[in-house]
Amino acid sequence: MTTMVIKYVWEVPVRVAHWVNFLAIVILSVTGYYIGAPKTLGVDPSRFVMGWVRFIHFVAAYAFTVSVLSRIYWAFVGNSYSSWRAYVPWLTSEGRYRMLETFRYYTFMSRKVPHVTGHNALAGATYSLVYCLFLVQVATGFALYAEHAPASVMHKLTGWLFLLFSNQGMRLTHHLLMWLFVAFAIHHVYSAWLMDVKERGGVMSGIFGGYKSVPEKE
Amino acid sequence: MGKKRVGGKGDSTEQKIKRDFVERSIWEEKGISRRDFMKFCSAMSAALALPVTFAPRIAEALDQVKRPTLVWLEFQDCAGNTEALLRASSPTVTELVLDVLSIDYHETIMAAAGHQAEAALAKVLKEQKGKYIVVVEGSIPLKDNGVYCCIGGRSALDIAREVCGNAFATIAVGSCASFGGLPAAAPNPTGAVGVKEAVPNARVINLPGCPLNPDNLTATVVHYLTFNKLPTTDSLGRPLFAYGKRIHDACERRPHFDAGQYVESWGDHGHKKGFCLYKMGCKGPETFHNCPTQRYNEKTSWPVAAGHGCAGCSEPQFWDTMTPFYKRLPNVPGFGIESTADKIGAGIAVATAAAFAAHGVVSALRKGDDQSGKKED
Incomplete structure (x- = not known):
């Protein structure tokens, strides 16, 4: 049996960004769903239900945006496990081999657990896609947010998106991406749980404390 | 046609009084009283978002033939x-x-x-x-x-x-x-x-x-x-x-939007009470027009006041970009007409959960996965 050593893998900014993203996505999904398909919750006209829901949505949106951008910044200054290189495994032949290896393991074609200290190759590639979708979600969100003020700075920054999306298409995209993130969250928690069991690397606690168990040879 | 009316800054007070109160203008010849004419000029300065002090200037301009x-x-x-x-x-x-x-x-x-x-x-x-x-x-x-x-x-x-x-x-x-x-x-x-x-x-x-x-x-x-x-x-x-203001921001039903009070189907309790038409597909949040303040047909009414959502008709390509007029979101292309984004989204989430649950059962029953790929003793 392989001897395991404890290693500091996930630095503070990585963990903070992860949990801010988590909280923001939960809040944004719940409030966003209400904004898209509201129910009459205000018992009298003096209430401010939609007002508060939208306020919370916008505050969470700003927190999410800052978190996503900070994490992208950290991909260039953080340690090797959080580096952008971990998210583009398809660029190197070794990365492509590792992606295939992980895919074979996930689809029960191989019994070899692809133990890696940071993200496995398939996970890294998935996070690239998810972060691209995050950026689309942020951009479409701010474009919709700025729609009320055509002369504003925000509208000048995001208004060009209406050349890519129709007015309704923008709303549909923003809404459907939310569901994709729900699906991603299910996959993400399950995969982490699976690897925690099979890899025995403490990937679940790693995102809280930053430490993972890795085979001694690494 | 009426007399040529020349008015300018150099006029004496007497001339001004004569112009404003004595002479008949082209408007009076057409049956519009001076009072109604001045009311119109004030209304126009309001429509143009000008201070009311511009009304005399408008009157002067319109008086000239x-x-x-x-x-x-x-x-x-x-x-x-x-x-x-x-x-x-x-x-x-x-x-x-x-x-x-x-x-x-x-x-x-x-x-x-x-x-x-x-x-x-x-x-x-x-x-x-x-x-x-x-x-x-x-x-x-x-x-x-x-x-x-x-x-x-x-x-x-x-x-x-x-x-x-x-x-x-x-x-x-x-x-x-x-x-x-x-x-x-x-x-x-x-x-x-x-x-x-x-x-x-x-x-x-x-x-x-x-x-x-x-x-x-x-x-x-x-x-x-x-x-x-x-x-x-x-x-x-x-x-x-x-077109400088958004319909949603000047709408008389806006307090119901913020309060969280919506018409959920035509003719329901909320519709009778005049709640917000957002859920019925109103495109007021996306449309710039002065309908709520200027209204149509001599300021009689406008669609939202009459209980119908805004169709976004003053925005480019509204027939393509604002439809469906009676829903907040369009249908997802390629799916049946009754499939909403939420049904498909929930379907994706449930399918994902089911797929991973199945994967989890298989993984739990599988023994012997390890780093080397060999079965442990």
């Missing part, structure tokens, strides 16, 4: 904007402002026909070059050399190039003339476009709406008569005084 020539062209249209303008309940100041303009050509209302009508237009082009105003109603087809709309043997594009290109300004009334409107809706079989796109070198001001609110046309004309220039516009060429 300048009779700028106006030509009204109709292309791919339903004459709905003409209709909106002519449907004023009684002869109003609005109508008379347009009387003050010399409408030398208007296909729906002019007496002349055939060659005589075309001769009238040719006369304006020759004698008033660079000075007349053109109002265009309807879109201009570009496909197949513009054969889909011809008047007097010439294509709409050909006429628009000549008439709009030589005008002082072009006022595109209605969504068709502004952005192509209904004829330009997908798949746009005639290649219909708005005036600005068809004649890029023309000076165009867009007054979209389906139909436009005639008050906004009157105010634009009054602005021109008063200041001798066109009003400031937004990036879509729409005057800011009429």
